[in-house]
Amino acid sequence: MQAPSDTMNATLAGVPELARLPGRDLVEVARYLIPLEANLVQGCLVASGVPAVLADAHLVQTDLLLAPALGGVRILVPQDHLQEAQAVLEAFARGEFALGEDADVGAAP
Template sequence: MHWVVAETYSFPYEAQIARTQLEAMAIPARIENEHTINMDWLYSNALGGVRLLVPQEYLSLAQSILAQDFSQDVDQILGSEQISCPQCGSTEVEPYTQGKKPAYLVFLLIGFPLFFYKNGMKCKKCQYFWN
């Protein structure tokens, strides 16, 4: 079996995701240079990136699958719920960690981490934070 490069990636996790996509479609795939780049990611460009290899006879099918965007399918399966701000009702919200900067400053000053930060959501419009 003659293996050829179907796609190249900068990071190993991208190649792992692509390999999983191909294997779900019953296309054999393997990854080359993954461990070298995991050990020192600066070698990525020198080695030509992390290479995703498939057998020659699957090349065109693999490239067409990798070119597709499945994000809408995932949203339909998972039922993407819109999160809205309880303060103003805006849907422009993002995950946010409150108190991260003061915790970092305390760590710099006394050399001991104090974990008094909270993870939650923050509205981009009114800056309201909630868990």
């Protein structure tokens, strides 16, 4: 059974209208109800070379009950990185950024 946040995140992710921000070349590529999930996806975008910023993350994090009313945390990327960002989001949805069961995340370099 899917968690309610997963259902809402899927709904929000399927509807971003690529809203342009006035005076900026940033466009919305995704929304998440849970700030931690938005941070995770932003990290994957940045690690893939796509400059991405979060909008409303702190506001949503102060009161998670407001997240649905505010529309969640938005992930914004520059217009010229839009196709790259969409490819990374698709890869994330396929699980390409997931760590395997045997991943050693505590080892020092």
